[in-house]
Amino acid sequence: MSKSGSKTKPFKELISLESAQERLFDHIKPISATEDISLNEALNRILAQDITAGINVPPFARAAMDGYAVVAEDTYNASDLKPKLLKCIGAIYAGDEPALAMTQGQCVSIATGAMLPDGANSVAMVEYTEEFGDEIKIHKSVHPGENVSKRGNDIQEGTKPLFDGYELTASRIGAVAALGIQRVEVYLKPKVAIAGTGNEICPLGQELKPGQVYDINTYTLASVVKSSGGEPFLLGLVNDTREALAEAFKKAIEFADIVVFSGGSSVGERDLLIDIFSAHGKVLFHGVQLKPGKPVLAAVVKDRICFGFPGFPTSCLTSALIFLGPTVRKLAHGQAYWPKTVKAKLGRRVPSTLGRTQVLTVKIAEGVAQPAFKESGAITSMAEADGYIVIPSNVDLVEKDESVEVFLL
């Protein structure tokens, strides 16, 4: 109700969280820049190339079990009562190049992973054999191909086991290694420039002056960026002046994919940020029907996503979880970084306000999620929480014992 000339303007326009996310996500273009890295460093990175098999895996037919390489036909009708007798003409270990070939009536002792000798078409498992000098009794029949991995059975030469956009999990790193490939082309991690604003903010390690509090937000923001698969760049603390903010913004936009100012989105400072963002690009929204986190500002400047987040620590961290994390993950092409969720029963009745999305921190014990909220400035209300639930804007009450999805912190 303050008149429009007041220096502390209220928000003119609050949009729904859904609209805010839609406007934001419409402007996110996944990273196209790539880098060439060692397979040793590639866990959870996103392939920026198809992987084409230059060899067959395995490169030869090999034994899948320890036992005896045989001609399957020689073992037909073998049983404990009527075992088949074969002459063992040698042994092949894994890594040996078999110098010997065998024919019907013969067998070769073979280790798992060893190349099948010429003439053999299957492997009788050692468990079903008996050894008498160079005579081997086979107690169970095998069919042609049994206990043998065929050449190219895992990956055929010329095929593509992995494609551009695949995330390199442990098993996919294994598939790349199987082909002998040591380096892979992956998408760069999104670079996120983080600046703290607010003249009341004191860097860690310095003594607080009266009226000051320590910098919390650049630390929590950097943590959310890392957890979401991005790379944080800390620009430090910036004075709440148009010149200082513009200078920091100019520096950030030169290298970063995402620029975040914390503490600069509440009224006066927010207006400075809006001016700076809109001078260079397009403001997407300022003010969201979200609690905590209402005074979020988002803009697009030269394909870079720019945020102004509230300065109060939990509001800032909530904004980061709701807007920054998803933005980083979408830019990164990544799946590994989506937050874990668990189901729990809500520990008490929680009223909410229709038309506003509420983010509520909870502590989980024995399947029950107890609200952990203290006040919007209290970092401990989140530090003591295990996760958070999101109460949609069309819900005005969540009953005790209702099943809720908890996003783990």
Add this chain to the structure above:
Amino acid sequence: MSKSGSKTKPFKELISLESAQERLFDHIKPISATEDISLNEALNRILAQDITAGINVPPFARAAMDGYAVVAEDTYNASDLKPKLLKCIGAIYAGDEPALAMTQGQCVSIATGAMLPDGANSVAMVEYTEEFGDEIKIHKSVHPGENVSKRGNDIQEGTKPLFDGYELTASRIGAVAALGIQRVEVYLKPKVAIAGTGNEICPLGQELKPGQVYDINTYTLASVVKSSGGEPFLLGLVNDTREALAEAFKKAIEFADIVVFSGGSSVGERDLLIDIFSAHGKVLFHGVQLKPGKPVLAAVVKDRICFGFPGFPTSCLTSALIFLGPTVRKLAHGQAYWPKTVKAKLGRRVPSTLGRTQVLTVKIAEGVAQPAFKESGAITSMAEADGYIVIPSNVDLVEKDESVEVFLL
């Protein structure tokens, strides 16, 4: 059935997965060694100290909203029709040390985060005020303490907001920062020495000789170690001789908390490893009722956990997921590294063998988990999978459409 003098002995004793895990976990002692690190590097690390608050957070009573610092009593019964009139005697911004004090009948323009002036006990939100020069109309009453964060409200000086054993999530890093603390004592990450064995294994980057395959396992094992919160140390490929294995073991046991040999647990090589492990410590089990992953060997040597894993890539990776990952996580005191799970419907009927636990890789599409298994040597059967399900040893059949818990890869 081969006689006991055979060079390729079958397993003498297969124990259940549950017994194997119990024997193993009984011997795991969480890491006690610690290191002092910067808060910037502390995400997901585990505190090895209690954090004691040396200051109050906030260090002073501050405005939680933009508006006017008031004496609450002055606003009682204020309404749109009958606003209360107060004289504004100045403004305080965040970071200012207030030089002014106020009394009843007065107010001070105040920004979120700014120190409350002497004499004020609450903040009237700017949305419910109107400004006429230095006269302010208050349209809504506030109660004492409203829109004010009290000194120490978030963290009280002398209390402990975080304890030894807590994992440093984004919000907990925020709580440490709130206290101005720049460095924290955390538990060391478990060091895992990884050696590949098998004369058929060729290092990446070299040309395959006949009978050889590329090294997959040291890459997948290192990935599982990283995903589980440990630090992998690659000892490279070791020849399948008693001397070479003993030498690698001696080197590993000197620095590592966990020692893993891959490919050395199948029969002949396994026997060498058993000899080495039992010469220095105690074998916990060799051979588990698990598919794939039967030939797993585990031992404890001087409080170090030692593994011999099967050489076939999926058997090795499954053993790593079932035994190595949990061991690393327990040693690490960590929570962040437990795998994500999702519920899905099984896409087809899957028979299993009573008395044996089955690990089955699956691909998830639209809530349906389709088995992705190819053969035990096929790394692509895991690389194409999104996760795996564990079919317990007392289940012989999982029906199509049954709900299963999928551990994401």
